[in-house]
Amino acid sequence: MILPVHIIGSSVLRKTAKDIDKTYPDLTEFIKNMYETMYASDGVGLAAPQVGKSIRVFVIDAEPMAEDNPELKDFKRTFINAHITRKSKDTIKTTEGCLSIPDIHEDVERHTSVTVEYVNENFEPVTETFNGLAAVILQHEYDHLDGILFTDKVSPLRKKFLKRKLAQIAKGHFDKRYKYMLGEKYR
Numbered sequence: 134m135i136l137p138v139h140i141i142g143s144s145v146l147r148k149t150a151k152d153i154d155k156t157y158p159d160l161t162e163f164i165k166n167m168y169e170t171m172y173a174s175d176g177v178g179l180a181a182p183q184v185g186k187s188i189r190v191f192v193i194d195a196e197p198m199a200e201d202n203p204e205l206k207d208f209k210r211t212f213i214n215a216h217i218t219r220k221s222k223d224t225i226k227t228t229e230g231c232l233s234i235p236d237i238h239e240d241v242e243r244h245t246s247v248t249v250e251y252v253n254e255n256f257e258p259v260t261e262t263f264n265g266l267a268a269v270i271l272q273h274e275y276d277h278l279d280g281i282l283f284t285d286k287v288s289p290l291r292k293k294f295l296k297r298k299l300a301q302i303a304k305g306h307f308d309k310r311y312k313y314m315l316g317e318k319y320r
Contacts, residue, residue: 136170136184137312142303148187150278152214155256174311180277191274212251221246229283235307243269
């Protein structure tokens, strides 16, 4: 089932998500719906807060980008209770977008390498290090779990420039390509 994506202005996007355990109700179905929603929205990642659940779950499938970025081959994962345990000192600036902030793309500085501890969909513990674009994608989705949006990481001057555009998006003024929630109203 395709879930509506919460758009900037929705309070769930600003909450710190909570860890869950394997008794979380209908988790397998929820994860399946997250992937379906991500694919239907042409995304490469989706975090639970973006579909209204303040839990530490996100999915990534960056394989469609592997033709231009071979390091993304086989980068399809479900992250539950993810916590970044190490970040490189080196950073890279890349252009990002977000399903919760449609029509905006901005340069964001991210660490070039991160190590993350999480459990997979079978609640097996995993520790993995991601580099390059994989690390960038992971950090973007991970930020959603802490109530951080990529526009929070742009320069103060860019934030000032974006303020009006973000307010317009929060009111529903954007190219509507997928099901979404505006505030607490389904559209």
